[in-house]
Amino acid sequence: MKALRLILALASVVSGISCTQVKPWERGHLADYIMRPGRDPLTDSVNEHVWFTREAFAGGRGVGGGGCGCN
Amino acid sequence: MTRRNLILSSAALAGALIAPSARAAFSEGTKLPDLSTFGLSGNLPKTEGNVIYLDFWASWCAPCKASFPILNRWHEQMNIHGFSVIGISVDESEEDMNRFLQKNKVSFPVARDAAHKLVSTANVSTMPTAFIIDRKGIIRHVHSGFHKRDEPVLFAQINQLMAQR
Numbered sequence: 001m002k003a004l005r006l007i008l009a010l011a012s013v014v015s016g017i018s019c020t021q022v023k024p025w026e027r028g029h030l031a032d033y034i035m036r037p038g039r040d041p042l043t044d045s046v047n048e049h050v051w052f053t054r055e056a057f058a059g060g061r062g063v064g065g066g067g068c069g070c071n
Numbered sequence: 072m073t074r075r076n077l078i079l080s081s082a083a084l085a086g087a088l089i090a091p092s093a094r095a096a097f098s099e100g101t102k103l104p105d106l107s108t109f110g111l112s113g114n115l116p117k118t119e120g121n122v123i124y125l126d127f128w129a130s131w132c133a134p135c136k137a138s139f140p141i142l143n144r145w146h147e148q149m150n151i152h153g154f155s156v157i158g159i160s161v162d163e164s165e166e167d168m169n170r171f172l173q174k175n176k177v178s179f180p181v182a183r184d185a186a187h188k189l190v191s192t193a194n195v196s197t198m199p200t201a202f203i204i205d206r207k208g209i210i211r212h213v214h215s216g217f218h219k220r221d222e223p224v225l226f227a228q229i230n231q232l233m234a235q236r
Contacts, residue, residue, distance in 0.1 A: 024198050025161035025190045031131040 096194035099213055103204050106157075106182075109189040112165075113182030116155050122232045123204040124156045124225075127190055130171035131162075132198040138217040139175050145229065146179040153206070154233060155179065161190050161198070201225075205232045 022030065029035070038044045051057040097103070103125070106115050126142060128135035146156040156179035162168040168183055184190050193202070196215050203212040203225070212228050214221065 023187075023191070024195055024200075025127065025129065025187060027198070028129060028131045028163060028167075 097192070097202055097210055097213070099210055101210055103202070103208050103210055104192070106189065109184065109192070110186055111159070111182040111184055111189060114180055115157065115182055116180050118155070118157075118204070118208065120153065120206050122154045122206060122229060123202075124154070124229065125159065125202040125204060126156060126199055127159050127161060127184075127193065127195050127201070128199045129161050130167045134217040135199040136171075136175060137219065138199060139177060141219075141222055143176075143178050145226070146177075149229070149233065150179075152233060154229065157182065159184050159189060161187060203228055203232065205235060 033039065048058065103118070103123070106118070124142065124145070126135075126138070128138070142156045142158070145154070158177065158179060158181040160168045160181060160183045162171075162183065163185075165183060165185070168181075172181065193200070199217050201214045201217070202210050203214070205211050211232060212225075214225065
């Protein structure tokens with residue numbers, strides 16, 4: 001009985017914390033223009049410049065796709 | 072607790088965890104289920120005896136938009152010969168779908184899968200995804216995504232199925 005309770009407790013914990021996969025047809029909000037990190041090219045280039053001069057940081061900001069699941 | 076109960080409980084737990092990924096999906100060689108059983112809104116054409124290009128799309132999907140002029144052309148050219156494009160919108164908002172269709176006029180029938188019942192069953196991997204179905208209702212080709220360079224391949228596949236009686 002103790003083992004059964006343990007399994008049930010484990011099952012409820014695992015199902016409670018499990019990740020939810022966003023399906024390709026549910027990505028409308030992720031594909032929205034407002035979700036793009038680089039909406040303004042001028043702001044992007046200014047930020048790049050500031051980060052480069054302050055932190056020697058450059059590149060690595062581009063990500064392919066908007067998360068919509070499109071090709 | 073017996074060992075049998077422990078095994079059964081573990082099996083139930085494992086089953087519950089893997090169940091979502093083990094859902095049936097539309098695949099090549101399987102029969103297309105009756106679309107009228109999925110609670111779609113919109114008018115669906117007769118599919119029996121026709122070659123069907125079943126296209127899952129959304130208003131927020133750029134490649135879907137790019138594919139529409141080509142799908143339109145195919146539908147207009149070959150509809151009288153027993154070919155039909157059927158667009159299945161997966162938009163959550165009907166308003167979004169209608170706004171998109173006002174800007175991008177289509178000649179082929181469009182239905183909306185508001186409850187995502189059909190698209191979940193088809194379990195498409197990307198948007199858009201198209202299923203090409205032969206005259207016997209068998210899914211013959213599955214295409215994920217859309218690019219203009221795909222047009223000749225898709226057209227050849229459709230023509231091949233159109234030639235079959």
